[in-house]
Every structure is written in structure tokens, then in C-alpha cells.
Amino acid sequence: MIRGIKGVKDTLPDEMPRWQVIEGAARRFSHLYGFREIRVPVFEMTELFARSIGTSTDIVEKEMYTFQDRDGSSLTLRPEATAGVVRAYIEHNLAASPTAQKFYYLGPMFRHERPQAGRLRQFHQYGVESFGSASPQADVEVISLLWRFLSSLGLPGLTLELNSLGEAGDRPAYKTVLVAFLKPLEDKLCQNCRRRIETNPLRVLDCKVPACKAATEAAPKLTDHLSSFAREHFEAVRATLDGLRIPYLLNPRLVRGLDYYTLTTFEVTTTHLGAQNAVGAGGRYDGLVEVLGGPKTPAVGFAVGIERVSLMLPEGSLPAAPKTVFVAGFGPQGLEAGVRLLDELRFLGVPADTDFRASSLKTLLRQADRLQATYCAILGDDEVAKGTLILRHMQTKEQQVIPLGKAASSIASLFLKPQ
Numbered sequence: 001m002i003r004g005i006k007g008v009k010d011t012l013p014d015e016m017p018r019w020q021v022i023e024g025a026a027r028r029f030s031h032l033y034g035f036r037e038i039r040v041p042v043f044e045m046t047e048l049f050a051r052s053i054g055t056s057t058d059i060v061e062k063e064m065y066t067f068q069d070r071d072g073s074s075l076t077l078r079p080e081a082t083a084g085v086v087r088a089y090i091e092h093n094l095a096a097s098p099t100a101q102k103f104y105y106l107g108p109m110f111r112h113e114r115p116q117a118g119r120l121r122q123f124h125q126y127g128v129e130s131f132g133s134a135s136p137q138a139d140v141e142v143i144s145l146l147w148r149f150l151s152s153l154g155l156p157g158l159t160l161e162l163n164s165l166g167e168a169g170d171r172p173a174y175k176t177v178l179v180a181f182l183k184p185l186e187d188k189l190c191q192n193c194r195r196r197i198e199t200n201p202l203r204v205l206d207c208k209v210p211a212c213k214a215a216t217e218a219a220p221k222l223t224d225h226l227s228s229f230a231r232e233h234f235e236a237v238r239a240t241l242d243g244l245r246i247p248y249l250l251n252p253r254l255v256r257g258l259d260y261y262t263l264t265t266f267e268v269t270t271t272h273l274g275a276q277n278a279v280g281a282g283g284r285y286d287g288l289v290e291v292l293g294g295p296k297t298p299a300v301g302f303a304v305g306i307e308r309v310s311l312m313l314p315e316g317s318l319p320a321a322p323k324t325v326f327v328a329g330f331g332p333q334g335l336e337a338g339v340r341l342l343d344e345l346r347f348l349g350v351p352a353d354t355d356f357r358a359s360s361l362k363t364l365l366r367q368a369d370r371l372q373a374t375y376c377a378i379l380g381d382d383e384v385a386k387g388t389l390i391l392r393h394m395q396t397k398e399q400q401v402i403p404l405g406k407a408a409s410s411i412a413s414l415f416l417k418p419q
């Protein structure tokens, strides 16, 4: 037997209601905030990710699924969607639109990681990208969408962490200070971080190895090296969040794994997911559109991991099972009338099902029970001869006889009433 790939999961029907609740809320909140859906391909030219995410990041260095196409070009399964959305934004000249372009997406991402709870090789994200506004209020709109969306799902133990990475121009000076701080500590750092001192020193602050965390406790803070523009931007973001009563925690170590971030960065963490404590994250990336060959365009976005949200979703956030009718048609005439009734019910928008493998009333009722149908419409040859059917409420066992001619519409009327 051929098994699925390690770290690549099936989502079976029993788990789907959780996903439907999460994706439904994602769509609802996106629309409430004026974001429209976009779908971009699951694979792109490798160069797109290398250039946008940055060559010395974990994703590009070791997590990408890259393969050669038949013509020799290098393609990669998307590890995240921002790069693809930005490419589409440039390619379709969406910058020419007089309105701000605000998009959301839902879909699978691929990273070669060590699989564990909440960390998969194919996982799913809900994300948004807001192009065109450099205003701190645009940052807050995106952060508030993320926060209100997660809060609406009743997820436990959430914290919004906030930082500013400054403008691109603030970074070289800070890097010098940081490297000077890190050099003498080299022996205390993990292998990766030692390498990062040269290639990407900011990422040392993001390292999850406890020894690295401890050694860099007193590292100089990027927020102490911001230009006055970056400082004012950050202060405006904070004041606006305060005004909306969205609580946050300043985290000067929050540098994020991708190169393209500038100014505001944020992450929502939870105390309920063990080591995989990041639920969603994002930030401003004012330089990326230009880096990928488009016009200079400010932008801000986030991405949320659906699997992690699903792991945390409380039972109370799941809707009650919908009301359904099971049609128990048996005997030659009963079966024929049953098939017609099913069609009529479905036409009227009533969820209706049967089991064509069962031929006796006893087995049909047992299946109705297993499927947790609200009602069972009993329809044997005798009923057809009398022009009636028996409608049984599966829980109360109450039965009523109704005329076959009006059966579909009278059953449908029961479905219009609240449960």
C-alpha cells in the first residue's frame, strides 16, 4: 500500500467542520474589512521566492520544495503566498488602479520542515495583503483584522506582539552595533547563529534555542536605533491600536524570518500550542514590490496557520449539526417514490439523504439513526398505495402521517422554523 507523504496530512470529513468555521470566519472578516479574494498558483519560478524572501533565510536555505521543470527551469512549491501575490499585483498592473488594492487568500503552502504537532510540510494559510497605503492606520487595519478574526473564534491564551524593524536605511547602522555585541558571544551560540552573525545577524534574535535566547538577552534593541520617521510611524501604530482597545505587548526581539519586512512587524502567539506557539504573523514590506520589479508601493499583510488555529478551536465555536431528513423508501413503489421525494426535498433546499444499500425498514431506520438525521420519512409500498408517508422525529420518536402529494413542501416548512 502506498502511504501519504510524511508531514502531508489528509483532512477527513469529521475534521472539516472546524476548517469550515475557520475559513468561513476568514472570508467574513476579510469582506468586513474590504479585502477581496485572490488566488495565485501553488508553484512559481524559484527566483521569485529567493529574491523576495531572501537567500539567507531558513525558508530559502533549507525549507523549499524546488524541482526542475522539463525545460530545465527551476520551480518551487510556494512556501508562502506574499511573493506570488506581489508578482500578480505587478504582472496585472494593479498599481494603476485608483483605489487601494486589498486582497486575501486561503490555500496550501509547502515547507520542508521536521513534522510535529502544528508543523507540517503541507500546511494551510489564511493571509491578507494591503497595497498602496504607507499610513500607520493601514498597519492597524491589518492587525485589527487579524486580532478580531482570531478573537471571534474564541481561541484561548492569545497575545499580540509588536515591534518595529525601522526603515531599510536604519538597519545597516543597527547591524554594526548588533554584530559588535554578538561577536564576543560567539562561543555561546548555536551553529546556525554563528553563521548568521555574518549572513543575517538579526535572525540571531529570532533563534529558538534557549542558550541563544539567554546569551542575547541584553542585545541592543532595534527600536533604539530607529529614524525619526520610523519612530513616529511606530508611535502612531501604537496610539491607534490603543484607541481601538487592541491589547499588545512590545517585543524588541520580534524580527521575523523573512527579509522583506520594514517598520511594523507583529505576531500573535498562544500559550496553548507548546513549542509551535505562533498562530499568525505579518508586517509591513514597503520595499518588496520594487524589489520584484514593480513601482514603489507600500504594503502590509499577515498570514495565519489554519492547522494551528484548528488545534486551538474550542468545541463551543463549532455550530450544531444541521437538521436533515433521511428518506426510508422500501419495496418497489416505496423506493421509487422515495427517490422522487429526495429530489424534491433537495430542490427545496432541505438536506436529504438515504442509503440505497438498505432494503428493509429496520436497516433503513438504523442508518437514519447513525447519520443522526432529524427526521425519517418512511415510505413503503403500503404508504404509496394510501397516498401518505410517515414522518418520524428521530429523537422524540413522534410520528405523523402526511399526504404524499404535499410531503416535500410540508417537510420543508419544518425546516424554516428555528431548531
Ligand code: ATP
Binding pocket: 080, 111, 113, 118, 119, 120, 121, 122, 123, 124, 125, 257, 276, 277, 278, 279, 280, 281, 282, 303, 304, 305, 306, 307, 308
Ligand atoms: P514558525 O516560527 O512557527 O516556524 P514562521 O515564522 O515560519 O513560524 P510564517 O512564515 O510567519 O511562520 O507563517 C505564518 C503562520 O503560518 C505561522 O504563524 C504558523 O501559524 C503557520 N505556519 C508556518 N509554518 C508552518 C508549518 N510548517 N506547519 C504549519 N503551520 C505553519
Ligand code: MG
Binding pocket: 058, 257
Ligand atoms: Mg518557520
